[in-house]
Amino acid sequence: MQDCTYLIVGSSHAGLTALDAIRMIDPEAPLIMATREDHLPYSPTVLPYVVSGRSIPKKVALRDEDYFKRQNVAFLRNAELKSLDVAASTARFEGGANVRYEKLLLATGAQPSIPPIPGLKDAFFHVLRTMDDALNLKSAMGSAKSALVLGAGLIGTHAAENMAEAGVKVTIVEAKGQVLPGYFDKDASALIETAFRKHGIALEFGRSVKEIKQGRAVLEDGAELPFDLLLIATGVRPQLSFLDGTGVKTANGIMVDEMQRTSAANVWAAGDCAEARMFQAQGTGVAGILPIAVEQGRIAGQAMVGDHGVKAFPGSVLLNTYSFFGQQAISVGIGEVADGETCLRIDEAAGTYLKIVLKDGKLMGVASVNNPIDPGILWQLILRRTDLSEVKDRFLADPKAVGRMLMSRLWR
Amino acid sequence: MTVQTKAKGKIIVVDGNEAAAKGVALARPDVVAVYPITPQSSLVEALSAMIATGELDAELMNVEGEHSVLSALQGAALAGARTYTATSGPGLAFMFEPYIRQPGLRLPMVASLVTRDTLTPQCVWGGHQDAMLVRECGWIHMYCETVQEILDTVIMGYKVAEHPEIMLPVNVNHDGNYLSFGVTSCELPDQAMVDDFLGPKSINWHAALDPERPMSVDPLTGNAGGAGPSMFVRYRKGQTDAMARSLQVICDVHADWAKRTGRAHAPLVEEYRLDDAEIALVTLGSMTGAAKDCCDALRDAGKRVGIIKVKTYRPFPVQAMARALSKVKAVGVVDRSVSYGWNSGPMHHDVLAAMAKSGFVKPCVSFIGGLAGADMTQSHFERAFDIVAKGDVPPGPIWMNEKD
Amino acid sequence: MSAYNSLTYNASLCIGCGECMMACAKAKTGSADDLSQSRIKIVVAEEGKYEAALCRQCGDAKCVMNCPSGALTKNQANGLIDWNADTCVNCLLCTVGCVYGGITFEASVGHVAKCDTCGGDPACVKVCKSGALGYVTTAAIYNDYGKEEDLFAPGLAACQGCNSELMIRHVLRKVGKNVVVAAPPGCIPGMGTVGYNGKAGAKVPIFHPLLTNTASMLAGLKRTYERQGREVTALALAGDGGASDVGFQSLSGAAERGERILFICFDNEGYMNTGMQASSATSFGSWTSTTPVGDKLQGKRTDAKNMPMVMMMHNAAYVATASSVYMEDFYEKLDKALEASKKGFAYLHLYAPCPSGWRFPAGLTIDICRLMVESNFVTLWDYEPDRGLVFTHPTDKPKPLESYLKAIGKYRHLAQEQVDRIKKLLEDRLAMLKRFAR
């Protein structure tokens, strides 16, 4: 049995940010960071770039060994959390090692969710969540001529682009009617789709796979799509079997309060494994995005170490940045709201798009394609519910300049 | 009392102040802080001279007043120094603020009080009023009768003060004028013997201001609630317990001294011709000499009288006093100071309280004499014996020099 | 962690000339034509008013936290957020993390760009005529002493905005552990530095002397260590009551004897720990709880005793006045005082405005300290017997005295003749000091 003050499970954004927040206040207390990975910490977000070759595995580490030494942290690799005894504050890892903690952070992220498509179980397919996944996909890509991607979310579109750039003939099948549903509306997506089609990627919207057979997918309508390589990118969900029998409350993720506390004493959760309040919607949800993992990790770390500066999690605002074929798309907040006011500017020729949604003089969301904005500032304007009535016209005309002016005045 | 001399030291001819200085030098203090005041001045002059010549290897601090004298010595003790100073009357009054702090810090030291009456009326002569005013401050008080006893008691004082079970400051008191300037011969103990007697110094093992042993010395302690009240009581009780324990230590130290020097000063209370006495006088300090002479003369005349000399006044030796008092029918207490609130001498209460505590009461007359350097002669004591012998106890004190 | 030099922007001075952006664009691209290439972005707020967006080189930078590829890092050596073109994957998540618009996507170059302070010599600052942009280097002090251990316990119970707590922590960082500290009754032990009920407030030996005997007690201690052949710093952290009132005799005596002590007086002009009573250091006209304001009395009726001058007249080995607004100056003086205290008596007089007792908002302590010096209410100087007096922060064009007096509640009642008297006193004192200056 190993004892520690702080145990952090998961070594990605949420876990690392929490670690930094703890060490800011308490540089000494025994701290263990455990990951099931064999690698130094890395971000899942970088994996498409590993697949494309833009990044190489040994250059994407978010921290090196020396960091852990400096921070006086025991970094355990190949340590998969198997079960917890929250009453005894003990965590059991693969291979039988036990750790007794005073405070535990679960930052185990999410795993690809595999749809129950007949035949898929027995087929060979790829996913993209871990470094090993990325390396497998990269090497498979070399010999594949055609690839089928299920799902046109961030992971599917990223991977599709990587493969298309590598000369693979790619088809994306997406049940919804557009790419990146949830972040962009149809107009913005159309601009993105144009780029995809221009690069030879076939987009099959509103269709779904009925069955996977050897080297081909059978669609609902009976059409068959052959492939050398199959990538499943139909979404992610936290894998929480280590909580079995603990009574820790979960829904889609581990339920947490505004300090990232779970229902169990001395256990916190943050990032893709946590289900927290939403800022612009009722109820709770798993945000599943990197900036929120960082936010939550920081709050959890501060709460665990008793940092008086900790501020409650205001709720997840959905936001994302997406680069594709050298172009950029950004979305912050929500794209549609009842009784809202929408300002839309599209220049199809230039391939630019900007949509600003306001309600009662307050910002609800901004989406842009090839139209640089400052998402960090806009996020703050949403969180602060800043009243834009007085500068509304100027803001709609130039959200970047007016956003910066407001920043400089309000939270400089 | 038969005195059996063991080790003959050098015989010197000195007054009480010089004897004290000689005793101090033999005790090898590290730091001596001085500020002159009558009748103590010649004592610190003698010490300064010894340090100047190198006879005494100590740090001499000529500070700007008695308040700083004792303050400096407290700092020194907290750094591990054995310390010494001497003062009198108004000097003691000015020293009062650090004085009342010394026992609470449990810092051992010896300080001579060359006793002097307090102002006002303005006066520069002997009397015990200064020492009596500080009798409840937690210092051990020992009064000397002779020049030799001064020299010996200064040395013994360190042994008592630094005893690990005691750790309290000791005032060795000798009377201004009579003892401070009275010249006699006395024996100067051998340095090696004194070194062996005192042993190694250990001053600040319990409370130190030393970067090698960082600690907070004297943080705020007390107030209602929390750890405060009980902690404060613990400190106070520790002090009073140490005072109580010191009676035995004083006896042991005197016995050890007697073994080494052959000089057996009574440690707490001296019973002089008391065994078959009917009445006795209780005395303090140098007056005892004249009292004993008077006692001898009355004995020669067939009167059964005796003397009870108090050596250790704080802590008050209740048992030793009760044992002495049990032998007589009536007693007179001769104070060289007054207790304003009781209209008697201060030691008078101590004697009354000792009797009450021991379960008996005997006629006990208060005498006050020798104020501001007044003589206390055989005839004064003869009169005192007469009054005690009559058996009635007047409501107020008998002022011995009222008609001198 | 260290502190670093940084770019500062004062919106109220900015005239929107755009020179900084041109200089930046030129420095970064070789041409000043495309202002969108500037990493500092000046924006129009309203007619004639401007604001700026630029990288703050944050301590715990969100852009770094949000970077999935390790392309952004906090450079521990110079404090900059470094961007690595080689590992950047252009995901723009950094721009989501930054709430200051400090790192932005630059379409013309196809990647994010941010300020790198031109390697410590920012082009924008050099061309700024209005003074809106600055490049401040004061954090050097922090780099020198920030890594030194704070030898007082955290959570001392000083009032909000307490200048003394700030300064005692600085003092011990510099002095280090080989010290014995004496903190006579007052705010300093009152805030818990010596401790409460068996719990210590400092990590060094510390003592609660009497209000009256700090200097003599330390003198005895120091002499003992000297006798033992040990070099230990004897340090007093006293208030003005413990220095200029009841503590004065022992202080004067120790100075006269040249005891090897460093005595620091934190002058908050009175007994602020016990309810703001006046001391001999309280300035003329001040309201205090013992110099109240009414029909008959209008605050303190006498001038403050000029302690630093008095100590100079003792011919102490070193005497200086200092203020927490000029920390380099303070540290220099502390250095000299420490050195001098090995040979003789060193006295540092630190002006310590007290928000609770003087009645000004706790957030303004440092501003008040500054105003105090800039209005010549106090004068910063140091003195060594062989060298004489040197003014270390001469204020030739002082701010109006009224600006200082008006900022502080305890002077609110002052009548014009009282203000005039203070003015006259300050002039006289300055003239007298000047006679000592070499």
Ligand SMILES: Cc1cc2nc3c(=O)[nH]c(=O)nc-3n(C[C@H](O)[C@H](O)[C@H](O)COP(=O)(O)OP(=O)(O)OC[C@H]3O[C@@H](n4cnc5c(N)ncnc54)[C@H](O)[C@@H]3O)c2cc1C
């Ligand atoms: C291909 C891809 C592209 C993405 N692109 C974007 C994007 O553009 N923008 C965006 O905002 N987000 C993106 N994301 C999502 C983003 O990466 C996540 O939101 C973020 O990494 C969440 O961080 P986290 O620390 O919560 O969890 P994760 O990053 O998932 O890390 C969890 C860690 O826990 C470890 N772990 C899991 N279970 C255990 C266990 N039982 N025991 C021990 N260790 C365990 C894992 O190995 C991993 O190291 C992308 C994700 C992927 C996969």
